[in-house]
Structures are given as C-alpha cells and as structure tokens.
Amino acid sequence: MILLELKNIKKYFPIKRKSWGGQGAFVKAVDQVSLSIYPGENVSLVGESGCGKTTLARIMIKLIQQDSGSIKLEGQEVANLKGSKFRKFRKDIQMVFQDPFNSLDPRFTVFHILKEAMTLEKVRYRHFRDQEQRIKELLAAVDLPVNILNRYPHEFSGGERQRIAIARALVLNPKLLILDEAVSSLDVLIQDQILKLLQELQDKFQLTYLFISHNLKVVRRVSHKIAVMYKGKIVEMAATQEIFQNPLHPYTKELLSAAIEYKSVRRSEDINIHPNAQLVEKEKGHFVLDV
Amino acid sequence: MWVYILKRFLVAIPMILIMALATFLLMGSTPGNYLDTIRMDPQVSEETIGYYQHLYKLDRPLLEQFFYWIKNLLRLEFGYSFHYNVPVTRIISARLLNTFILSFASFVLTWAVAIPLGIWAAVHRNQWIDRLIQLFSYIFLSLPSFFIAMILLYWASQTGVLPLGGMYGPDYDQLTLLGKIGDILTHLAIPTVALSIGSIAALQRIMRGNMLEALGQKYILTARAKGLPENKVVYHHALRNAINPLITLLGYEFSSLLSGAALIEIICSWPGLGSLMLTAVRSKDIYLVMTSMLMGGVLFIIGNLLADILLVKVDPRIRYD
Numbered sequence: 001m002i003l004l005e006l007k008n009i010k011k012y013f014p015i016k017r018k019s020w021g022g023q024g025a026f027v028k029a030v031d032q033v034s035l036s037i038y039p040g041e042n043v044s045l046v047g048e049s050g051c052g053k054t055t056l057a058r059i060m061i062k063l064i065q066q067d068s069g070s071i072k073l074e075g076q077e078v079a080n081l082k083g084s085k086f087r088k089f090r091k092d093i094q095m096v097f098q099d100p101f102n103s104l105d106p107r108f109t110v111f112h113i114l115k116e117a118m119t120l121e122k123v124r125y126r127h128f129r130d131q132e133q134r135i136k137e138l139l140a141a142v143d144l145p146v147n148i149l150n151r152y153p154h155e156f157s158g159g160e161r162q163r164i165a166i167a168r169a170l171v172l173n174p175k176l177l178i179l180d181e182a183v184s185s186l187d188v189l190i191q192d193q194i195l196k197l198l199q200e201l202q203d204k205f206q207l208t209y210l211f212i213s214h215n216l217k218v219v220r221r222v223s224h225k226i227a228v229m230y231k232g233k234i235v236e237m238a239a240t241q242e243i244f245q246n247p248l249h250p251y252t253k254e255l256l257s258a259a260i261e262y263k264s265v266r267r268s269e270d271i272n273i274h275p276n277a278q279l280v281e282k283e284k285g286h287f288v289l290d291v
Numbered sequence: 292m293w294v295y296i297l298k299r300f301l302v303a304i305p306m307i308l309i310m311a312l313a314t315f316l317l318m319g320s321t322p323g324n325y326l327d328t329i330r331m332d333p334q335v336s337e338e339t340i341g342y343y344q345h346l347y348k349l350d351r352p353l354l355e356q357f358f359y360w361i362k363n364l365l366r367l368e369f370g371y372s373f374h375y376n377v378p379v380t381r382i383i384s385a386r387l388l389n390t391f392i393l394s395f396a397s398f399v400l401t402w403a404v405a406i407p408l409g410i411w412a413a414v415h416r417n418q419w420i421d422r423l424i425q426l427f428s429y430i431f432l433s434l435p436s437f438f439i440a441m442i443l444l445y446w447a448s449q450t451g452v453l454p455l456g457g458m459y460g461p462d463y464d465q466l467t468l469l470g471k472i473g474d475i476l477t478h479l480a481i482p483t484v485a486l487s488i489g490s491i492a493a494l495q496r497i498m499r500g501n502m503l504e505a506l507g508q509k510y511i512l513t514a515r516a517k518g519l520p521e522n523k524v525v526y527h528h529a530l531r532n533a534i535n536p537l538i539t540l541l542g543y544e545f546s547s548l549l550s551g552a553a554l555i556e557i558i559c560s561w562p563g564l565g566s567l568m569l570t571a572v573r574s575k576d577i578y579l580v581m582t583s584m585l586m587g588g589v590l591f592i593i594g595n596l597l598a599d600i601l602l603v604k605v606d607p608r609i610r611y612d
Contacts, residue, residue: 090518102509107531152607
C-alpha cells in the first residue's frame with residue numbers, strides 16, 4: 001500500500017495583482033507534481049533553492065492549500081479533510097524544520113514543547129506520571145538526558161535542539177516524517193550523529209522519511225529513492241544508486257557535477273521545460289521528464 | 292535577584308538627585324522669582340518682600356538653595372508653596388486622587404482596547420478589518436487629544452448626554468454612594484476618551500507590529516505544522532513572544548499615572564495635578580514644581596524596575612545576576 005500518494009499537485013503563487021480583465025503573473029512553485037511514497041522507503045526531494053520542494057512539503061502537511069491535485073494517505077483522500085479526521089491525518093505526518101534555533105518557541109521548556117505536541121493525541125494520559133514517562137522515553141530515544149525537561153531551547157546547542165525537534169515530531173508516532181533541510185544548518189560531525197540517529201529511529205518506530213535537501217551527500221546516505229525537482233516539476237525520479245550512476249536529465253547531471261565529481265558538460269543556456277512534458281519511464285523504475 | 296533590585300535602588304538615588312538638580316537649575320536660570328509678581332503690587336512694601344526673600348532664602352545663590360531644599364527633603368519636608376502659602380504636600384494630596392482617577396481610567400481603557408485590537412489586526416493582516424483599524428489609527432494618531440476633547444465637548448453640548456466638564460455635578464452632595472460614583476463616571480467619560488484615543492491608536496500599532504513579527508517566526512510554522520489549532524498558535528506561541536516590549540511600555544505608563552494631563556484637564560476643567568503644575572511652573576512656584584517632579588521621577592524609576600522584574604517572570608531568556 002502506498003503511504004502517501006500525490007497526484008498532479010499544482011500550486012501557483014500570484015506575484016502581480018490581476019489587472020481588470022487581464023491575467024495576473026504567477027510563480028509556478030509546484031506544477032503538476034506526482035509522487036508516491038511507500039512505507040519504509042525513504043524518498044529525497046532534491047533541487048536548487050526556489051525549485052518548489054519546500055512548497056511541496058508544506059502542501060503535504062497542509063500548511064498550504066494546493067490549487068489542484070489529490071493527496072492520498074494510505075489510500076484515503078485527505079485534500080479536503082476537516083475536524084477530527086483532519087487531526088488524525090495531522091498526527092501521521094510530522095515535519096522537522098531546517099533551523100533548530102528558531103523552530104522551537106523560546107518561551108517553552110522542553111517539557112512543554114513535548115507536552116503540547118501530545119495534546120493532539122487522541123489518547124489522554126490518565127496520569128501525569130504516564131505522560132512524563134512517555135516524554136522520558138522519547139528523550140532517551142533521541143539520546144538526550146532526561147534531566148533537561150525544565151530547560152529552555154536557548155540553553156542547548158544546535159545539534160541538541162534538532163534532537164528536541166525530532167523528539168517533538170515523534171511524540172505522536174507519525175508514519176511519515178518530513179525533514180526539511182533538517183541537517184543542513186548543523187556542522188558535519190553533528191550532521192553525521194543526527195543521520196545515524198535517524199536511521200536508528202527508523203528501525204525502532206517504523207518511520208518513513210521524506211528528505212528535502214540540496215546536499216546530495218546526505219541524500220545518498222539516507223534515501224532509497226530520489227526525485228529531482230526543477231522549476232516546480234519533478235524532472236527525474238529513480239532509485240538512489242541509479243540516479244548517481246546513470247543520470248539522464250540534463251539538470252540532474254548538472255546538479256551532480258556541482259555536488260560531487262561527475263563529468264558533465266556545462267550548460268550554456270537555461271534548461272527549457274515544455275509545459276506539457278510528462279514523466280516517462282525510460283528504464284525500470286527510472287522516470288525522466290520528457291524534453 | 293534581590294541583589295539586583297537593591298543595586299537598582301542604589302543607582303536610583305544619584306539619578307533622582309541629578310534629575311532634581313537639572314530641574315532646579317532650569318527653574319532658577321530663568322530671570323525672576325515668585326516674589327516679582329507680588330512686587331508689582333504697589334501696596335506691598337520693599338521690606339515685606341525683603342523679609343520673604345530672606346525667609347525663603349531666595350537671596351542666596353541657586354546651588355545653596357538647592358542643597359537647602361535637599362536637606363529639608365531628608366526630613367521629609369517638601370517645602371511651602373509661595374502661591375497657596377501652605378505646605379506643597381497638602382496641595383498635591385488634595386488633587387492626587389483626582390489625577391489618579393483620570394489617569395487610571397484612561398490607562399485601563401487604553402490597554403483593554405488596544406491590546407485585543409492589535410492582536411486582531413495582526414491576525415487579520417491586510418484584510419479589510421485590519422485596513423479599517425489602521426486607517427482609524429492614523430486619523431486618531433494625527434489628531435491632538437485636546438482637539439478630540441473639544442469635539443467631544445461640542446457634541447456633549449449639542450446633545451446634553453454628558454456633562455460639560457468638572458468632576459462633580461451640582462447635586463453631588465445629595466447623592467447616594469452609588470449615585471456619586473455614577474456622577475463621577477459621567478464626568479470622567481469625555482476626558483478619559485480624549486486622553487485614551489491617541490494612545491489606543493499608538494499602542495495598537497505597536498502590538499500589531501510585535502504580533503506580526505512573532506507570527507513570522509519559525510516556531511510558529513512549527514506549531515502550525517504539528518497541527519496545533521490556530522487560536523493556540525496565536526495565544527500560546529505568538530502572543531507570549533510579542534508581549535516583551537509592551538511590558539517595558541507598561542513600566543513607563545506607571546509614572547504617568549500621577550503626572551496628570553494638563554491640556555485635557557484645562558479643557559475639561561478636571562481638577563487634576565497637570566493644570567496645577569502648569570500654573571506652578573509659569574508662576575515659578577518652585578517647591579511645588581520640584582515636589583511634583585520628584586514624584587514623577589520616583590514613580591518612573593519604580594515603574595521601570597517593576598517592568599524589568601516582570602520581564603524576568605515572563606521571559607526565561609532574561610536573567611539578572
């Protein structure tokens with residue numbers, strides 16, 4: 001069963017107000033994107049900044065409403081959910097943000113951060129002690145000492161904060177965890193620690209990750225499948241090894257040559273994308289946007 | 292924390308002295324003194340003037356006068372008013388309550404309206420309701436309060452709904468306690484509204500700005516992303532982070548509680564301290580001015596200290612060691 005299935009997601013942002021009778025100008029942030037995420041199969045969205053990957057992630061957790069397209073969580077359409085069903089959906093997909101220094105409310109202690117996340121859970125804890133027990137389990141899971149409950153975010157380092165943010169995201173036992181550049185603001189050693197931690201957590205809690213990143217080295221380590229985004233479209237999608245060994249789309253080649261040593265011709269002009277271009281399966285499981 | 296408070300009080304002493312000295316020198320550096328007004332009366336003899344000049348030490352150098360005043364201050368003697376010829380404390384205490392009633396009413400009205408309005412405007416940023424609030428804020432910020440008071444008084448004179456000034460109605464003494472309170476409240480309405488309306492506009496804009504800044508932070512995105520209901524996002528996360536500068540402002544407000552609002556008091560004939568002080572400055576009734584200044588200064592320092600202590604209570608990042 002597909003965990004999360006996106007079909008023809010479209011989101012245009014207006015950049016100019018519509019003049020009378022005229023057509024307004026738009027940024028095509030996400031343009032007819034389809035993507036399927038299977039349980040346990042980590043997917044990475046890569047691409048330059050501004051290519052629409054963060055917008056796509058925000059549409060997945062419904063921070064932004066898409067213009068059109070369908071989102072299915074375990075086969076159920078969630079695009080227009082409301083009320084208690086919506087909260088159930090919310091619980092299953094959580095997100096960790098890039099900047100650990102600003103993504104935690106400075107007025108909340110670690111305990112409050114985790115406790116507030118719990119208020120969305122259906123199961124109310126009968127006893128305060130049970131709740132505290134769960135919080136301590138989570139802190140242990142992300143390798144943080146349990147005596148930090150009464151401390152505030154500003155008392156921690158970047159790596160520690162990101163662990164707190166991960167613990168917070170795990171409170172509700174999500175099925176899919178979206179990591180929006182979650183390690184890119186950390187230094188390499190801490191990055192390594194967090195990535196190891198994420199791998200441990202995946203085995204422990206049966207998580208599926210969606211990485212959003214521009215760092216191909218990180219992506220190579222953790223993902224099974226890579227989708228390359230460019231100008232709001234997925235231009236290539238294949239298994240991680242396949243992308244690295246056999247990139248087919250000119251943009252993917254360029255991205256690889258910039259990130260790692262990969263022989264490629266520098267492009268002289270912008271890569272044009274035909275408005276009606278479709279993803280075509282060139283080889284088994286390897287999709288490329290038809291140029 | 293207690294050490295910090297003690298330190299703040301110790302620092303406050305030279306601050307008040309400097310403030311007092313500056314006021315004293317300013318008052319003294321302009322030519323003439325209160326006795327000059329009396330001197331113009333041909334019935335008062337030179338000897339009498341000379342007697343009073345000696346009595347009040349007005350013939351001594353300015354600095355000596357200042358230290359004499361300080362010396363008396365330490366014995367809690369605030370001096371005599373030249374004009375009223377009674378201790379200044381008696382004059383001030385007679386008007387203190389009136390001023391406090393007006394300031395406090397205006398303070399409550401301002402904060403009770405401006406804070407929710409600012410939050411509301413920020414949450415509905417750039418929607419028509421926000422634009423409407425901002426439009427009226429610009430208008431009321433641009434109108435001087437005395438002008439608003441005059442418009443209100445004109446309206447009151449045309450409709451007769453509210454009394455035209457003063458603090459008590461003519462039949463005040465015959466009223467029951469409840470009636471007395473009601474009578475004062477109806478007299479209070481116009482000066483309070485006139486005083487508050489500009490402050491509401493200003494405070495609302497500050498609140499809106501702080502709120503917008505807080506709402507743009509990443510932790511708000513986090514809160515929304517984890518599926519928190521919007522009202523919790525606004526009140527638990529954004530508001531708590533937006534409130535700091537307002538607490539500091541609250542401290543400043545504390546001193547204005549007893550300083551009075553001269554213009555409004557004069558227009559609405561409210562018997563407060565503001566109009567009293569204006570007359571005192573103009574007639575060089577020096578000890579009356581000094582005492583009022585001292586009161587304002589001490590309240591200002593206490594208000595600031597209270598605000599700083601409050602900040603520690605609400606913001607875990609702030610610490611004084």
